[in-house]
Amino acid sequence: MTTETSTSTGRVPLQRPYRPPRKRGTTSIWRRGLSGRATFVIGVASSATLVAVWHLLSATALVSPLLLPPPLRVAETFWQFLTAEYLGETLVGHTAASMTIVAGGWLLGGLVGLPLGILIGWSDRVRWLVFPLFQLLRPVPPLAWIPLAIVWLGIGDPARIFVVFLSAVVPWTINSMAAVSSVDPLLIRAARTLGAGDGSILRRVVIHTATPTLVAGARIALGNAWTTLIAAELLAASAGLGFVALNASQTLSSDILLVSMGIIGVLGALFSAILRGVGRAVAPWAKEA
Amino acid sequence: MATTDVKAPRRASEAGPALDVRTRARNHAIASIGSVLLVWLLVTSVFGLLDPETLPSPLDVARAIATLAVDPFSGSTLFGHVASSVQRWGLGVLAAVLIGVPTGALLAWIPPVRAAVTPVFELLRYIPPFAWIPLAVLWFGAGLTAQSAVVFVAAFPPMVINAQLGVAQVDPLLDKAARALGASSATTLARVVFPVATPSALAGVRIGLSNGWMALIGAELVVGSEGLGFVISQAQSNGETEVIVAGMVCIGVLGMLFDLALQKLSARALRWHA
Amino acid sequence: MTHSTANRTRGPVTGSPTTGNGHDPKLEIRGVTKNFVTRAGEVDALASCDLALEQGEFLTIVGPSGCGKSTLMMVAAGLDEASSGSILVDGEPAGGPGPQRSVVFQRFALFPSRTVADNICFGMQQARVPKPEQAERLEEQLTLMGLGKFRDSYPHELSGGMQQRVAIARSLVLRPEILLMDEPFGALDAQTRLLLQEELVRLRQVHRFTVLFITHSVEEAVYLADRVAVMTRRPGAIKTVIDVPGDAEWRSSDIETAMGHPEFTQLRQRVWKLVKEEIVAS
Numbered sequence: 001m002t003t004e005t006s007t008s009t010g011r012v013p014l015q016r017p018y019r020p021p022r023k024r025g026t027t028s029i030w031r032r033g034l035s036g037r038a039t040f041v042i043g044v045a046s047s048a049t050l051v052a053v054w055h056l057l058s059a060t061a062l063v064s065p066l067l068l069p070p071p072l073r074v075a076e077t078f079w080q081f082l083t084a085e086y087l088g089e090t091l092v093g094h095t096a097a098s099m100t101i102v103a104g105g106w107l108l109g110g111l112v113g114l115p116l117g118i119l120i121g122w123s124d125r126v127r128w129l130v131f132p133l134f135q136l137l138r139p140v141p142p143l144a145w146i147p148l149a150i151v152w153l154g155i156g157d158p159a160r161i162f163v164v165f166l167s168a169v170v171p172w173t174i175n176s177m178a179a180v181s182s183v184d185p186l187l188i189r190a191a192r193t194l195g196a197g198d199g200s201i202l203r204r205v206v207i208h209t210a211t212p213t214l215v216a217g218a219r220i221a222l223g224n225a226w227t228t229l230i231a232a233e234l235l236a237a238s239a240g241l242g243f244v245a246l247n248a249s250q251t252l253s254s255d256i257l258l259v260s261m262g263i264i265g266v267l268g269a270l271f272s273a274i275l276r277g278v279g280r281a282v283a284p285w286a287k288e289a
Numbered sequence: 290m291a292t293t294d295v296k297a298p299r300r301a302s303e304a305g306p307a308l309d310v311r312t313r314a315r316n317h318a319i320a321s322i323g324s325v326l327l328v329w330l331l332v333t334s335v336f337g338l339l340d341p342e343t344l345p346s347p348l349d350v351a352r353a354i355a356t357l358a359v360d361p362f363s364g365s366t367l368f369g370h371v372a373s374s375v376q377r378w379g380l381g382v383l384a385a386v387l388i389g390v391p392t393g394a395l396l397a398w399i400p401p402v403r404a405a406v407t408p409v410f411e412l413l414r415y416i417p418p419f420a421w422i423p424l425a426v427l428w429f430g431a432g433l434t435a436q437s438a439v440v441f442v443a444a445f446p447p448m449v450i451n452a453q454l455g456v457a458q459v460d461p462l463l464d465k466a467a468r469a470l471g472a473s474s475a476t477t478l479a480r481v482v483f484p485v486a487t488p489s490a491l492a493g494v495r496i497g498l499s500n501g502w503m504a505l506i507g508a509e510l511v512v513g514s515e516g517l518g519f520v521i522s523q524a525q526s527n528g529e530t531e532v533i534v535a536g537m538v539c540i541g542v543l544g545m546l547f548d549l550a551l552q553k554l555s556a557r558a559l560r561w562h563a
Numbered sequence: 564m565t566h567s568t569a570n571r572t573r574g575p576v577t578g579s580p581t582t583g584n585g586h587d588p589k590l591e592i593r594g595v596t597k598n599f600v601t602r603a604g605e606v607d608a609l610a611s612c613d614l615a616l617e618q619g620e621f622l623t624i625v626g627p628s629g630c631g632k633s634t635l636m637m638v639a640a641g642l643d644e645a646s647s648g649s650i651l652v653d654g655e656p657a658g659g660p661g662p663q664r665s666v667v668f669q670r671f672a673l674f675p676s677r678t679v680a681d682n683i684c685f686g687m688q689q690a691r692v693p694k695p696e697q698a699e700r701l702e703e704q705l706t707l708m709g710l711g712k713f714r715d716s717y718p719h720e721l722s723g724g725m726q727q728r729v730a731i732a733r734s735l736v737l738r739p740e741i742l743l744m745d746e747p748f749g750a751l752d753a754q755t756r757l758l759l760q761e762e763l764v765r766l767r768q769v770h771r772f773t774v775l776f777i778t779h780s781v782e783e784a785v786y787l788a789d790r791v792a793v794m795t796r797r798p799g800a801i802k803t804v805i806d807v808p809g810d811a812e813w814r815s816s817d818i819e820t821a822m823g824h825p826e827f828t829q830l831r832q833r834v835w836k837l838v839k840e841e842i843v844a845s
Contacts, residue, residue: 031474034400042404050409067428124310128317133325139548140541141503143419144518146510147525147533152343189642190672194686194733195662204685208676227417231507234422235522242420246511249423257423265416272415285676285717309602 069255077255078262086256087247089239095263097239098229101157105164106225110218113169117176117217122202127177134173142167142228146235155236160229167228168221175217179210212279212286219275226268345531353535362532363523364515371539374505374516377433381440382501389445389497390490393452397486398478403453410449418443418504422511431512436505443504444497451493455486491555498551502544517543587654588615589773590639590664590741595648596798597634607798608634611648614792614801616741619771623784625834626794626802627842632777635799636745639775640666652741662686665734669746671726673718679729680705680714686737704732707766724755731763735770744776748783757818760787781835785827786818791834796841803837805830 034042051071057063058070065073081091089097120127146163153159183206191205207214233242241260248257279286326347332338333346341349357367365373396403421442425435459482467477509518517540524532597609608631616622626632637643639650641660650657657664665686673682683704687697705711708728718726727747734742748756760783767774778784784791788807795802807814807830813821821827 030399030401032400034404039400039404042401043408046405047408047412124314125317128314129321132318132322136322137541139544140537141506141544143503143507143510144521144537144540147521148530148537150525151528151530151533184672186668186670186672187674189637189660190666190668191674191685192642192660193640193662193664193666194737195689196685200689205674209674211676227419230417231419231422231510234419234507234511245420245423249427252427254424254427257427261416261420261424264420265412268415268417269412283676285678285719309600311602 065254066252067254069258074255074258074262078259081256081259087239087244091259091263094239094241094244094260095267097237098233098241099267101160101164101232101240102222102225102229104157104161105229106168106222108161108165109168109172109221109225112165113172113217113221114176114214117173117178118180118202118207120173121177121180122206127181131177134170138170142170142224143231146232150236159236160232163232164225164229168225171217171220171224175220176210176214179213179217180206182213183209212283215275215279215282219272219279222271222275223268226264226271230264342528342530345534349531350534350538353529353531354538357520357532357535362520367520367539370515370517370520371543374509374518375543377436377508377516378440378501378505380433381437381505382444382498384437385441385444385448385497385501386494389448390452390494393449393454393490393493394456394483394486396449397453397456398482410446414446418500419507419511422508425508426512436508436513436516439508440501440505444501447496447500448490448493451496452486452490455489455493456482458489459485488555488559491551491558495548495551495555498547499544502540502547506540587617588651589618589620589653590616590775591651591654592635592639593649593651595635595638595645595650597631597638597643598646609638609645610795610798610800612799612801614775614804616773616775619773621767621774621776621787621789622792623776623778623788623790624792624794625778625781625784625838626799627796627838628779630794630797630841631799632779632794633745635794636666636743636775636777640664640743642666662690662737663739664741664743665737665739667727667730667734667742667744667747669749671718671723671730671750673726673729673733675718678715678717679710679721682718682729683733683736686733690737700736704736707735707769708732708762722755723751724759727751727759728762731766735766738770739772742772742774744774746777746779749779756783760818763787781831781838782818782822785831785834786821793834793837794841796844802841805834805837 054068055071058065058068069077078091083090085093087094116130120130142163145166146159149159149162153162187205187209188201191201196204229240230242230245233240234246237243241264245257245260245264248254248260329344329347333341333344334348345353354367359366361369392406396406418439422435422439425438425442429435429438463481463485464477467481472480505516506518509516510522513519517536521533521536521540524530524536592612592614595609595612596607598605598607612635614622624632624635634643638645641650641657641664652664660666674685677685680701683701684697687700692700701714705714708731710725710728710732713721713725713729718729721729727750731747748759751759764787776784776787785807789809791805791807793802793805794800811824811826813824813827816824822831
């Protein structure tokens with residue numbers, strides 16, 4: 001055996017004299033990890049501080065209660081609003097109105113986007129044909145369709161459902177596409193050698209494996225739908241939480257405004273949590289992303 | 290002996306001459322976009338199946354853009370509206386970058402700060418930016434500040450989240466290695482952590498920019514008297530559908546340009562990144 | 564037949580190949596070439612390849628990395644189309660992929676959304692094997708591969724070695740006539756690898772399937788094979804086929820013992836020299 005001699009320049013020159021590591025403090029106190037309990041305590045403390053500061057600001061009239069009502073009054077308003085009508089509906093009625101439109105637009109988006117995305121992900125040709133159109137329309141925010149939707153469908157539920165649909169259909173489609181095309185081609189090959197045909201592979205391997213991503217797409221779509229609905233309700237509605245928020249702002253009812261914002265936020269978080277749960281339930285095998 | 294009759298679907302070169310995949314993809318794209326434009330032209334200008342108030346022809350839209358560029362519409366020309374939109378958007382996203390990215394890095398780097406901020410942040414981030422429009426108007430009046438604030442609210446969360454993610458995903462081993470080589474905390478942060486975190490942070494900035502643009506259009510639709518969102522909402526009240534579509538085209542094109550510009554910038558900044 | 568001239572080297576195979584002892588081949592790779600179209604133009608991956616495996620034979624292919632071993636395997640499996648040439652099973656053109664030529668991949672290729680039992684049953688479900696028989700064959704494989712405890716686990720919960728056992732069970736449960744193994748142990752650590760190599764030898768004593776086995780490990784190639792085919796560098800062709808004497812002493816021993824055997828060492832060195840010529844030349 002011949003000994004190998006390096007063909008490169010040989011030894012690497014030392015660029016800097018070696019400095020020994022610092023002795024003092026391996027990890028600064030700020031950088032140390034926290035236990036779950038510490039995290040919880042700090043979180044509660046910080047939230048409480050925030051509410052206290054808010055209370056002090058409006059109680060001392062440092063900020064006008066007209067602009068920022070004290071937290072207790074917001075809570076009180078919330079309680080009354082549950083049963084008392086504002087702009088023709090109780091809080092429950094407005095929430096139901098918003099949720100109906102969101103459900104409609106989101107489901108329609110799924111009805112179109114899910115199969116379309118799966119098809120785009122599965123077939124090169126469909127992807128080449130449809131995806132450029134998508135790319136062309138994507139930069140136009142769904143909201144910018146609102147004026148056109150009003151021209152086409154008038155000020156009413158159909159216009160809002162249409163705009164919500166537009167905002168939901170994009171993530172439905174894009175994520176379904178990504179879900180399907182990110183399935184390892186090796187699995188498809190393996191299924192083929194095990195005797196599976198195209199239809200069987202699509203159903204039993206591709207869609208099955210892609211389920212967590214498909215559910216994630218549904219979750220993003222619902223988030224978009226909710227966001228867009230609020231905007232649509234600011235523009236053209238006679239009920240709904242966005243409609244309440246805008247009217248409250250115009251009549252300087254800041255307590256009602258904050259209540260509606262709070263409900264909008266809580267519902268958004270709730271939708272997200274529910275679909276995360278769905279994802280875990282339908283795909284227990286998936287590692288949490 | 291003939292070649293095997295092996296069936297291999299999803300293969301690029303099935304059809305006839307050996308065209309590479311990109312060329313075939315491009316041909317399909319041209320065909321599909323071309324045919325949509327053609328159908329649009331046919332149903333509007335050629336056969337007049339749809340009246341221009343419902344769907345104006347592409348030619349009307351082009352004409353409307355040209356007119357907007359020279360004749361003032363509701364106070365200023367297209368350029369004036371674009372300038373106003375870009376200004377408000379720019380202010381909002383600039384503030385979001387300056388505050389959001391360092392916040393994200395801080396959240397990842399210092400656990401106590403993370404523990405304190407995360408619950409509040411998580412509560413607030415589920416309130417869609419548009420829900421802030423009424424509050425912003427109440428607080429700042431229907432003007433530049435309110436709209437920039439809404440842009441900020443929309444752009445801020447993805448910037449925080451992605452910067453945080455970027456710093457958090459830095460391999461602890463790199464941190465250890467840097468310290469073993471004698472680097473101080475600040476040096477480690479500046480020379481090891483930030484470079485590794487940059488791609489994710491930039492991705493967050495990119496999402497933030499496009500969220501901010503969307504929020505601005507929404508804010509302009511609801512309040513204010515300038516900007517592209519205002520143009521399309523005004524055109525709707527005037528019943529000028531071709532101006533609505535023209536405005537939508539401008540909104541889309543500008544959004545795309547911002548995104549492309551950022552993509553180019555980050556590609557340049559991340560040349561080391563695979 | 565005596566093996567006095569034990570390790571007879573065949574010259575580069577030209578013309579129609581024959582099997583080790585002249586019988587009708589079970590699997591035949593005849594004049595297979597493969598080239599790819601890329602933006603840069605056409606790339607030749609495989610020059611003409613000829614091989615023939617008789618029923619029950621174990622043939623390993625070694626060659627330098629990037630020589631097209633895996634491409635050849637994919638063509639043999641029917642997963643890729645050859646640019647010219649053909650794949651014959653029992654003298655008939657083989658057609659598309661199917662359970663009679665089962666493939667075991669280097670990266671396991673288990674369905675992540677299915678449990679071990681579900682993965683193993685996948686092929687039987689495709690073939691509409693009656694349920695009771697499925698259950699029976701599943702049990703048989705679980706026992707054979709030592710997977711009983713893991714029947715309801717998901718692939719990501721298993722070690723690499725266990726995952727590859729599942730993949731092998733998924734193939735074997737279909738009772739394939741031909742087993743195509745594409746560096747099946749390449750992604751495993753050295754110890755697991757040794758165990759599975761021995762297991763494979765044991766499995767072959769149970770089912771006498773025909774195996775085409777790709778590896779980059781010369782030891783593995785020599786230890787497992789009846790014949791070892793060495794491939795040239797890219798574009799890959801079969802350079803030489805070497806017989807491994809069936810009655811060599813070390814063949815009945817485990818792999819560590821075999822490796823200590825002078826005859827084994829000699830054979831291994833010969834194969835390695837052939838492979839190295841190709842690596843150095845490229």
